[in-house]
Amino acid sequence: MMAPVPDHSAASDDQIEIVGAGPAGLVCAIVLAKANRRVTVREWHKDVGHRFHDDFQGLENWTDAQDVLDELAEAGIEADFDHSGLTEGVVFDSRARTHRVHGAKPLFYLLRRGSAPGSLDRALLAQAQAAGVEVRFNDRVTATSGNMILAGGPRRADIIAVGYVFDTAMPDGAWLAFGPELAPKGYAYLLVNEGRGTVASCIFTGFRDQAHYLAATVSYFERHAGLQMQNARGFGGFGNVRLPRTAMQGGNPVIGEHAGFQDALAGFGLRYAMRTGQLAAESLVRGTDYSRAWRQSLQPGLSAGVVNRFMFNRTGARGLDYLIGKLGANDTRSVLATAYRLSFTKRLVLPLARFRYREPLKDRSCDHVACDCVWCQHGLHDPSGV
Template sequence: MSTRESRVDPRRKASGPVTVVGAGPAGLACAVALARAGLPVIVREWHRDVGTRFHGDFQGLENWSDEQDVLDELMAAGIRASFEHHPVSRGIVFDSRGGRYPVQSRQPLFYLVRRGSDEGSLDRALLRQAVAAGAEVRFEDRVGASRGPSVLAIGPRSADAIAVGYLFETDGPDGAWLILDHRLAPLGYAYLLIQGGRGTVATCLFGDFRRQADYLARTVAAFRDRADLEMRDPRPFGGFVNFRLPRSAVQGGSPVVGEQAGFQDALAGFGMRYALRSGLLAARSILEGTDYTILWRSELLPLLQAGTVNRFVFNLTGERGWRAAARRLGQGDAREALGRFYRPSVASRLLFPVARLRYRAPLHDPSCDHIDCHCVWCECRAEIDRTAIA
């Protein structure tokens, strides 16, 4: 399902500038591809800079949902890995009973990247590539209406999961650790990532948002016990993700990409690869005159459906199933094992209609009623309302 480099017939290009609304990974990837093909591109971003939702925290650019390495996929589309990226091929998974499962793979499971506005971050590197390709990027430019060809990439509109944690300095060794325990992360997971003396520790919650502080405290204590976590200068951060299975991912005739379209893995929330791919597909639809809905349904829908089924099974089986999955990952090549979870199968096709029917219910958090609530989602809602396109 890898994105191939387009061979563009200039007669089929859109006329006039293309407006990309939003300067996240999806929007900037789209801008890079369009500008490199010779189209005038204007990127309009409401914030003062790229990456303002993030704080320099480590995130994983996953590498298991496609046989092709994600960096090779990006390079084939004209996007260079000029951002800091550290391949992660091994880690440790803990279950709720303290069981320890080392996992490893021959190729990287994911690439550790930093998000935010700092030099070396994914966001800053994509901005530089877009400008170098010829795109015009306008900051503090709120879009009320857009005329002409447009691509919408303004990010998530609601929260189905939140992450809260700390960024910190440390003398600890590089590594990646994961805990599957509902006492730390209801229907989610807690993680610790350390690279070059910098670290990110967080809990990813799929429910009970109001108690985020309690879950984070338990997460830190658990990693201190199991991974000898030591933090210097801890700085709190938070974020949220939205999962959705759109019908067309088109709004007012414009392609909708990235998290605005709901392109996220419903199991684990890994969405950067989906965002980048969707931005490139939107560019391809404009350059080739191809139906964007046909493109994303071919390249992304099977992955979104697999994630929906995986989330359904994860919620259904509970901690016993999670332990079984951790053991399975530790018994062979973890990348190959994870890849099988995202490939179409008879079982996934049979389960998908049921999983989709229950898709919203397991992700809705009744504790977050937006009344006197200070969870990450409620704190971000005011800004979401301000950035919404009129």
């Protein structure tokens, strides 16, 4: 994505097209529309949230001192989607011992993804349309043009999540577990809120065996967290991680996972997606340099995430247990905030981490031949696609 940054200030009255109606694209559209720009969002699926199934996701709240909902409010985005701030949860170590993690402020906001009322995707669509944005569905873009912002979602799968959404009588809570038998190079999680739940294995390799890891995850949480599921419905998702050089393609800003903006350690990408949407919009409105803006705002945290992933890949059970204990012994939000600061030591490790962190994530089990993993079922495999 090597291209000079164009000066859009002289063409500010022209129609701006955004490819993709995910959170990045819709936030970008809302910011532009509120700055009196004419905006069209072009989405090749029939509705928003097509990759999701009303499953719970976390909007992380630790990579910046500012609360993420306040950050959205400053950009003109209302938090009118269903959400709940979680200040505590349980992490299991390698011996299935529980460690309570907690923060004085929310560690993350629990929200729902998909097309259902109350989901993040549905709420952002309504805000965009209320601001005057034209959203076209079933409209696939095959070539870029001027005044276009690319927000088409993941180009490949570095992470997949496979799980169930369900109804339950369980009390609200959040549980996290690690182990190669549950999620190789990743983690398993259970989220319950107001009678609804999501359980999943988030795996970074071994995609062909996703059903095996999901079954092990369900069994684990049944034993250790009292998981009870009614009306379970399967779901799957995937994410793309990379550190872009410019996040420009053919002179157009690229935002969200289309550019690879994703936390390399845990796959939390929502905050990055929406912030890049805001930054791209502001670059068009103000005539500023989008690449410079995201580098200043996001690159330190993204780089720290790459080092975190590199270290995680080389940490054994004992090391992981030590880190879990550290999370539980202190304000977890503060510990995580420190982990995502690009310290002097992490700067030294970064070149090696960038070179090596992806190697263990290359999923040689999946060659896209007779494979039923989430990516092979639903991914965008056309390398020529916008």
